[in-house]
Amino acid sequence: MSLSVENSKELNHILTRISIALLIYVLLQSNFPNSKIPLTLMTIMSMSIFYNTGIYKFFKSRVFGSISRVDIVSRSEEELLKSLKSLNSYESKTRNWNNNKKKNFRQLSTRQQRLVFKTGYLDKIDKVDKCIEKNNELIKDLVKFSMINHNISLKKFYSSSINIPNENYKVIECLCHYTRDWSNLGDVEIKPIILYIQKILEKILTVEQRSKTCVIVPGSGLGRISHEIAIMGGKDNINKNFKMVNSIEFSSLMFLFNEFVYSNLNNNFKNNYKPKKYQLFPYIHTYSNHLTTENQIRSIEFNQLSSKPLNLKISNENFNNFILKNDDEYDNIVIVTVFFMDTAENIIDYLDTMDKIVSPIKGKKIWINIGPLKYGTAPKVELNLQEIQDLRKSYGWECIDESLKPELLGYLTDLKGMWQGQYGVSMFACEMKK
Ligand SMILES: C[S@@+](CC[C@H](N)C(=O)[O-])C[C@H]1O[C@@H](n2cnc3c(N)ncnc32)[C@H](O)[C@@H]1O
Structure with missing residues (x-):
């Protein structure tokens, strides 16, 4: 266990707070030079600042070891706990956000409120509240399922010192991904992708x-794409399917939502959990760009699957740290x-990691890519497609299929909404011949 970037950020916060406490101390000391109050106050303030920090808990766990066992969690367990806490707070946070709509409404003049009231606006807010409650039915089950699955006891969950992260938007994003991946409404986005991958793999x-x-x-x-690849030759048909499909997801939240797709994740689930149907309301989380209330509160159905394909492995990790174990068991490799x-x-x-993964493989080494180039958080380089094509060659990837025209594809696009974004994605397949 070492001091992470988060810890060093926290250290900065402590130093800032202690500097403020010091300033208060100097001011008090100059006004009351003979009193012990400034020093006592300064000591109490510093202790309370330090006591509430993760760094204190980190040192406490190192010094006292097993005494504070509840505080000691591995990095991945810490991430899981954070995600579970975020999930657990979905209902209250989303309701608060929704209640603010009512508070904002009350800031209108009485005449204006009366006019808006007649449109049914307040009823709509109440309806959204009901939808939040329904969404939370899935989330509550997901939390229960994940705690059992990852051996996280209630005691550990409630006594862990991890604060609820401010990431309700991430919970909402994952929930909405059920539409893209696991409902009929998502077919328009996901089917062309699956068809392209299958076409290349078959060829x-x-x-x-x-x-x-x-x-x-x-x-x-x-995980819909990896699921479809895993069952390409028929469900659990060992002879016609890929030996192994590794689904690698960095976000713990996404990972937990993906696991929850399968009611029996490890084929030996202790609670005999049966697949369930859920009604989800993905479009309630924004009041913008809706034609009607009906559109905003329309639902999708998400049906859990009974079991995960045997050749599918879902892991929660950073792709750049991924190591393909037992690579000598495989003749060929495909990265999608x-x-x-x-x-x-x-x-x-990413290109270096791909190169490292494919290099020990003796047979075919294939890379299939579908996607736009919408760079996210603090990218070090922002290459266009032509530059990526040049880079591909430098690594030894030879293009075997590429559509010259960008394919229009949505991503979580509300097709009944007043804002409908589409990407012009590139689709290509390469083979490493070196
Ligand atoms: C735009 S989403 C696409 C998800 C999925 N491929 C699809 O098309 O629906 C990108 C995903 O990559 C994940 N991700 C980002 N960086 C990653 C990394 N270094 N290793 C593994 N996953 C990563 C994100 O958490 C996110 O779930």
């Missing part, structure tokens, strides 16, 4: 080769990147 690998091939899907989100390459802070790191 490049024979059915016999599949059983000696490993597929890696980094940034797999809620979908709406992923532009998520990199350093896209060259």
Whole structure:
């Protein structure tokens, strides 16, 4: 365990607060030179600042070891706990946000309120509250399921010192991904992607080769694409399917939502959890760009699947740290990147990681990519498609299929809304011949 970036940020906060406390002390001391009050106050303030920090808990866990066992969690467990706490606060946070709509409404003049009231605006806010409650039914089950699955006890959950992160928007984003990945409404976005991947895979690998091939899907989100690749030759048909499909997702929230797709994740689920149907309301989380209330509160149905394909492995990790274990078991390898390459802070790191993963493989090495180039958080380089094509060549990737015209595809687009974004995505497949 070492001091992370978050810890060093926290250290900065402590130093700032202690400087303020020191300033107060100097001011009090100059006004009351003979009193012990300034020093006592300064000591109490410093102790309370330090006591509430993760750094104090970090040192406490190091010094007292097993005495404060509840505080000691591994990095990945800490991430899981954070995600579970965020999920647990979805209902209250979303309701607060919704209640603010009423508070804002009350700031109108009485005449204006009367006019708006007649449109049914307040009823709409109440309806959204009901939808939040329904969404939370899935979230409550998801929390329960994940706690059992990852051996997180109630005691650990409630006594952990991790504060509720400010990431309700991420919970909402994951929830809405059920529309893209696991409902009929998402077919328009996800089907063309799956069809392109299947077309390339069928062209490049024979059915016999599949059983000696490993597929890696980094940034797999809620996992529909990796699921479809895993069952390409028929569900659990070992001879006709890929030997292994590795779904790699960095966000713990996305990972937990993906796991929850399968009611029996490990084929030995202790609680005998049966697949359930959920009614979800993905469009309630914004009041913008709706034609009607009916559109805003329309729902999708999400049906859990009973079991995960045996050849599908879902892991919660950073693709750049991914190591393909037992690579000598595979003749061929396929990397499938979908709406992923532009998520990199350093896209060259992704290309290096891909190079490292494929290099020990003796047979076919394929890369299939679908996605736009909408660079996200603090990218170090922002390459256009032509520059990526040049880079591909430098690594030894030879293009075997590429559509010259960008394909229009939505991403979580509300097709009944007044704002409907589409990407002109590039689709290509490459083979490493070196
Ligand atoms: C735009 S989403 C696409 C999800 C999915 N491929 C799809 O098309 O629905 C990008 C995903 O990549 C994940 N991601 C970003 N950086 C990652 C990394 N370094 N390793 C693994 N996953 C990552 C994000 O958490 C997010 O779920």
